[in-house]
Amino acid sequence: MSVATLTGGGAPSIWGAAHDVDARRPRSLQTQLGASDTVCGRRAAYIVHGWTPTDHADKRAAILGTFVHHGLLESARTEYRWLVERSVQDDLIRGHVDVVQLDEATAGRLPARHRPAVPADVLTVEDVKTKSTYLWDRVLRYGATAAELRQVLLYAGALYEVGFEDVPGQRYLSRLGPLDIGRVRFRFINRDNGAEHVQEIDFDPRRAAEARWWVERVRETGNPEEMPRDFDGPGLDAICDYCPFRTRCWPGAAPGVPEQTALIHNDADREQALADYVKGHELSSEGNRIKAFARKKLDQSPAGIYGPNKLSWRGGNDEEKDDVEAMVDLHEIADIPVPMRPDADRMVKNLRAAGLPVPRRKTGKKTPRVINIGPA
Numbered sequence: 060m061s062v063a064t065l066t067g068g069g070a071p072s073i074w075g076a077a078h079d080v081d082a083r084r085p086r087s088l089q090t091q092l093g094a095s096d097t098v099c100g101r102r103a104a105y106i107v108h109g110w111t112p113t114d115h116a117d118k119r120a121a122i123l124g125t126f127v128h129h130g131l132l133e134s135a136r137t138e139y140r141w142l143v144e145r146s147v148q149d150d151l152i153r154g155h156v157d158v159v160q161l162d163e164a165t166a167g168r169l170p171a172r173h174r175p176a177v178p179a180d181v182l183t184v185e186d187v188k189t190k191s192t193y194l195w196d197r198v199l200r201y202g203a204t205a206a207e208l209r210q211v212l213l214y215a216g217a218l219y220e221v222g223f224e225d226v227p228g229q230r231y232l233s234r235l236g237p238l239d240i241g242r243v244r245f246r247f248i249n250r251d252n253g254a255e256h257v258q259e260i261d262f263d264p265r266r267a268a269e270a271r272w273w274v275e276r277v278r279e280t281g282n283p284e285e286m287p288r289d290f291d292g293p294g295l296d297a298i299c300d301y302c303p304f305r306t307r308c309w310p311g312a313a314p315g316v317p318e319q320t321a322l323i324h325n326d327a328d329r330e331q332a333l334a335d336y337v338k339g340h341e342l343s344s345e346g347n348r349i350k351a352f353a354r355k356k357l358d359q360s361p362a363g364i365y366g367p368n369k370l371s372w373r374g375g376n377d378e379e380k381d382d383v384e385a386m387v388d389l390h391e392i393a394d395i396p397v398p399m400r401p402d403a404d405r406m407v408k409n410l411r412a413a414g415l416p417v418p419r420r421k422t423g424k425k426t427p428r429v430i431n432i433g434p435a
């Protein structure tokens with residue numbers, strides 16, 4: 060990444076520096092599978108098999124997340140004396156656990172200066188995730204995704220089976236051996252307004268074993284492209300839009316043609332895609348019917364919290380639009396010429412009313428292709 064990227068004013072963009080720093084982070088240099096790479100089976104397989112990334116997406120949002128993340132963890136370390144960014148490694152994965160908050164019994168096995176200011180009631184492994192406002196409602200409603208759960212379970216599983224990695228700087232932690240994990244915790248931080256949402260789950264070694272099985276399946280794959288894609292591809296899933304293997308995973312589409320067309324090889328594939336389309340249409344029609352019915356029923360309900368959902372209303376104010384006549388008057392008073400731009404809609408009406416053809420010319424662009432499916 061070049062540091063010479065220039066802003067409009069000619070000054071170097073500060074993002075050049077931020078990208079360079081990010082590229083030197085141990086996580087960026089690591090070629091082993093990290094738990095955060097397990098978001099998609101195929102992506103994990105590309106990494107396990109050492110394939111070279113083909114795409115370099117805009118990382119600015121991710122870098123901002125890293126800065127917020129680092130600041131919060133550092134504060135938790137100095138103020139709460141939580142264990143932050145400590146490394147774990149087992150035979151499958153390597154990575155850094157965001158936070159481990161020791162319980163009293165485990166903390167008692169460490170020198171006093173390494174104990175947390177307030178021990179947890181049970182030993183807790185925490186993952187801090189920064190999210191944008193755009194995703195916040197989803198976070199509150201559904202909590203961690205399956206991939207996020209898998210990630211924290213892999214770390215917690217490694218601590219449960221092995222303990223902290225035996226490396227300089229944390230040998231005193233590795234001497235604790237396997238840890239009796241009681242809970243995993245997600246701490247979501249809204250990076251636009253600082254809102255915080257915590258989700259806690261009892262640690263279940265069987266769920267950690269499932270996460271390990273997922274990684275084992277990836278490692279057993281002979282060729283990464285035998286692994287199914289876990290997402291629907293560029294333009295449909297943001298994970299794919301920003302995936303470093305996007306072009307490798309979805310090759311060959313001509314410019315302007317959706318990458319997903321590569322999935323249609325024959326008429327049997329077309330038959331299946333048409334059946335999927337019809338099924339999707341039926342589901343969305345039914346969904347729209349349920350929504351429209353519920354909306355009508357709720358029309359006079361006051362704002363408030365009802366069970367798991369919060370109702371609020373927007374709008375209902377007097378609508379305003381530009382007052383053309385008043386603007387013309389003001390132009391005349393201020394001696395500003397009134398714009399006399401031709402009004403295409405009015406001219407079309409005039410010509411039609413006069414029985415004259417409306418002239419048309421090609422714009423050089425194509426109209427969108429609209430799919431049309433009916434019974435055979």
Ligand code: SF4
Pocket residue numbers: 099100101102288289290291292293298299300302303304305308309
């Ligand atoms: S492009 Fe999407 S489906 Fe393919 S490896 Fe990346 S995340 Fe997975």
